[in-house]
Amino acid sequence: MTNILPAIRSLKDFEKLIGSPYKKVVLLDIHIGNLASHMKEMRDHGFQVYIHLDLIKGLAINNEALEYIHQKFKPYGIITTRGKLINKAKSMKLKTILRVFLIDSSSVEKSIDMINQTSPDYIELLPGIVPKMIHFYTHTQNVDVIAGGLIETQQGVNQAIEAGANFVTTSKKDLWFD
Numbered sequence: 001m002t003n004i005l006p007a008i009r010s011l012k013d014f015e016k017l018i019g020s021p022y023k024k025v026v027l028l029d030i031h032i033g034n035l036a037s038h039m040k041e042m043r044d045h046g047f048q049v050y051i052h053l054d055l056i057k058g059l060a061i062n063n064e065a066l067e068y069i070h071q072k073f074k075p076y077g078i079i080t081t082r083g084k085l086i087n088k089a090k091s092m093k094l095k096t097i098l099r100v101f102l103i104d105s106s107s108v109e110k111s112i113d114m115i116n117q118t119s120p121d122y123i124e125l126l127p128g129i130v131p132k133m134i135h136f137y138t139h140t141q142n143v144d145v146i147a148g149g150l151i152e153t154q155q156g157v158n159q160a161i162e163a164g165a166n167f168v169t170t171s172k173k174d175l176w177f178d
Contacts, residue, residue: 004157005050005146005167006176011038016173017047024048026079026169032058039073048076050097053085063088070094079124086118096120097146102133115141124148124169129156131163138164154178 007026008014017025027049030038035056042049051069053061059069066085069075070092077095080086086096098120100111115123120143125134128147138145147160148169157168157175170176 003161003165003167004176005169007148007169007171009171011041013171013173014038014042016176018045020177022047022176024050024076026050026052027075028052028171029055030057032056035069035073039075050077050079050095051075052079052099054080054082054099061085066092077121083114083118086120090119095122097122097124099124099126099148101126102130108133108136112141115143119143122146122166125165126150128160128165128168131159134160134163134165151175 005024005026006017006022007028009029023046025042025047027038039049053066059065066088075094077097078089079097079099081099086098089096098114098118100123102108102125122144123137124146125137126149129150134145134147144166145164146167146169147165151157151160151168151170152172154175160168
């Protein structure tokens with residue numbers, strides 16, 4: 001359970017975490033109009049929130065949007081696929097997670113270049129069900145790894161952790177408390 005980073009899509013999902021040992025969450029699929037109330041609720045309960053910038057509805061994501069998010073909502077950190085936003089977030093002293101989609105050898109090469117250019121705090125590998133690639137990144141890049149995507153069983157969580165992932169992100173609520 002301690003290696004799970006709950007990925008929440010609603011306050012109803014979040015309510016399940018109140019009183020749990022978790023103190024960090026990933027906020028996915030949020031409308032900009034709901035961000036203030038969601039962030040207040042989560043902070044009121046002592047949570048540190050990573051906002052997935054690419055999944056904010058109603059906001060074009062660029063450096064100016066990141067500055068707005070940082071000033072208005074003060075997240076603990078951000079998640080994005082965009083290297084420029086990782087660099088900007090780091091300059092603002094936010095924790096950063098670079099989301100990497102592994103679809104072929106070219107995407108692996110491009111991700112290594114982006115990791116080297118941005119030095120994120122973590123990379124989130126998707127799909128997270130590929131222990132071979134988790135092992136590769138944890139042993140060849142100087143970055144901590146989060147496995148995410150398509151992890152639907154405790155066995156998948158265990159395999160990702162055994163391969164070297166620091167955390168597993170999942171919106172599958174039954175895995176949050178396994």
